[in-house]
Amino acid sequence: MSTSLDSLPIIDLSLLAGDGADVAAFDQALLRATHEVGFFYLVGHGIPEDVVEHLFAEAERFFALPEADKLDVEMTRSPHFRGYTRTGGELTEGRVDWREQIDVGAERDLVTGGAAYNRLEGPNLWPDALPSLRPTLTDWSQRCSIIGMTLLRAWARALGAAEDRFDDAFDRPSTLIKLVRYPGRDGDKRQGVGAHKDPGVLTLLMIEPEKAGLQVEHGTDWIDAPPVPGAFVVNIGELMEFVTDGYLRATRHRVLSPPAGASRLSIPFFFNPSVDRAMPHIDLPAELAAQAPGVSQDPDNVISGTFGDNLLKARLRAHPDVAAIHHPDLVG
Numbered sequence: 001m002s003t004s005l006d007s008l009p010i011i012d013l014s015l016l017a018g019d020g021a022d023v024a025a026f027d028q029a030l031l032r033a034t035h036e037v038g039f040f041y042l043v044g045h046g047i048p049e050d051v052v053e054h055l056f057a058e059a060e061r062f063f064a065l066p067e068a069d070k071l072d073v074e075m076t077r078s079p080h081f082r083g084y085t086r087t088g089g090e091l092t093e094g095r096v097d098w099r100e101q102i103d104v105g106a107e108r109d110l111v112t113g114g115a116a117y118n119r120l121e122g123p124n125l126w127p128d129a130l131p132s133l134r135p136t137l138t139d140w141s142q143r144c145s146i147i148g149m150t151l152l153r154a155w156a157r158a159l160g161a162a163e164d165r166f167d168d169a170f171d172r173p174s175t176l177i178k179l180v181r182y183p184g185r186d187g188d189k190r191q192g193v194g195a196h197k198d199p200g201v202l203t204l205l206m207i208e209p210e211k212a213g214l215q216v217e218h219g220t221d222w223i224d225a226p227p228v229p230g231a232f233v234v235n236i237g238e239l240m241e242f243v244t245d246g247y248l249r250a251t252r253h254r255v256l257s258p259p260a261g262a263s264r265l266s267i268p269f270f271f272n273p274s275v276d277r278a279m280p281h282i283d284l285p286a287e288l289a290a291q292a293p294g295v296s297q298d299p300d301n302v303i304s305g306t307f308g309d310n311l312l313k314a315r316l317r318a319h320p321d322v323a324a325i326h327h328p329d330l331v332g
């Protein structure tokens with residue numbers, strides 16, 4: 001499992017349009033990559049190049065807006081953790097991340113009362129100065145959701161479950177897109193984003209062409225994961241590890257800041273269940289169960305099955321300013 005590896009595996013989604021043998025080959029490659037590494041490149045996903053180019057152009061336009069326009073949609077105005085975070089405004093492992101970003105989640109009505117995680121539901125903050133952002137990100141979210149569901153069905157098959165095993169949990173998915181910009185490093189500070197596991201189920205990441213910086217933990221090494229043209233970098237989060245007793249791995253990753261004066265854009269899409277749902281547990285076939293280490297619970301980062309609980313924990317920790325303004329009762 002911890003044999004050395006120079007780069008992430010590459011998996012071709014278009015195999016799923018082939019015959020039974022192609023589908024089986026895809027499912028096995030997916031299972032192996034996420035058991036051994038937790039990360040892979042996904043090619044053959046069918047999203048046209050010009051759609052991706054348009055998305056990055058939109059991200060560039062957003063970050064180039066006057067600061068006042070970005071601060072109009074600052075996350076501190078949103079109890080639902082939506083909107084803009086300025087560089088240095090976010091923490092990972094208690095240390096400052098050197099990146100600016102806007103978070104856009106599933107557009108929902110407010111829910112008053114009930115479980116604390118209901119506070120994650122609500123409207124996004126859309127910048128008046130860039131009206132094209134909303135249709136662009138809505139389209140991207142729909143495209144990524146289709147790929148996400150396709151991958152979840154393949155995991156279910158490969159893990160020996162019915163292929164619709166995860167469908168119900170995703171009837172009202174919690175999607176989240178981040179547009180992220182990493183400025184060049186400031187002195188000897190290099191934490192673009194600190195080492196972390198994603199708190200949810202599945203992440204589909206697009207990286208600006210030719211921009212290195214992402215690193216993925218493997219055994220005692222950090223593997224560089226530069227962008228492969230047109231490919232997503234895909235990884236699973238803590239909840240997928242949780243429901244497979246650790247057979248599938250949520251892997252720590254980090255981003256090193258680009259050189260001084262340079263910058264790097266990235267666009268992660270997080271695909272997760274409804275806030276009130278848990279991912280169903282998978283009863284692994286015996287030969288897979290024998291290789292499942294169980295879930296190691298970190299006392300500083302306890303994994304709970306219900307998605308909203310897991311996400312709220314991560315959000316309160318990453319955005320202490322939003323927590324202090326809108327959720328003082330939750331952070332004491």
Ligand SMILES: O=C(O)CCC(=O)C(=O)O
Nearest residue numbers: 180193198214255266268
């Ligand atoms: O920017 C990247 O390449 C990765 C970002 C990431 O890991 C995250 O936002 O969870």
Ligand SMILES: [Fe+2]
Nearest residue numbers: 196197198253
């Ligand atoms: Fe991440």
